[in-house]
Amino acid sequence: MEFLKLHLDHMVLAVLGFMSFVMLALALERCIYFWQMRKHLAQFQHIELLKVALTRHLTTISSVGSNAPYVGLLGTVLGILLTFYEMGQGDGINVNNIMVGLAMALKATAAGLLVAIPAMLFYNGLLRQVDVLVSRWKALQDSQA
Template structure:
């Protein structure tokens, strides 16, 4: 009876833990991307004397988006490994091989990998968009500075 409870607990930890972390990562990515885009629309390059100060302000928080994009697949993979372990444990505990039980267990385990990719791909896309915006604003700043000198 206690082994069944531990198995159910592990399944819930997979669903709520790993999936919860991935959902949180996607919410943080979306929030930071929206915040950065709003900031880029309001930036006034004329207020900056040095390029480095402008670049520091522009790149604030986009490293977090990159970190989420690079690590979300690993979080999903962790969920998959845990799901496969739960499947094998339940098979061993039952003492019989049931193909349906194996396939259902593995399919549920793979949902964590899929979710990790669903989080990672948009995060990398948003990071790339933000980085391109930073490059454009810095180039405009450089042109403005050259115009002042000339």
């Protein structure tokens, strides 16, 4: 229990930091790919192959956005459990210690939301770019026919 008490914040923030790093790296990769793809749309002979190429890594970005709040919530729940455990182990109830424990626990939820909100914004923006590029590909196909 002591290990969890000492390292819970670090573990939750490390997981959320890793999720954030992965999401940002993949979003940047997709932005660069989409920028380059504008010139090479004619390479694709079938629309489904184009969609597969364009939507690569979007599931991971969406998963980060969907699951980061749950990671933060898990940290909050564990922090609250630790606070209640300490209350049960003590001789008296110290309101200051309880409030500090609860505030620190809620930090994990806030961090989860700080990761999830940009992830979902990136995901929706990138999904819009997929739609635009697919529409441009269809327009190219129509003009060539």
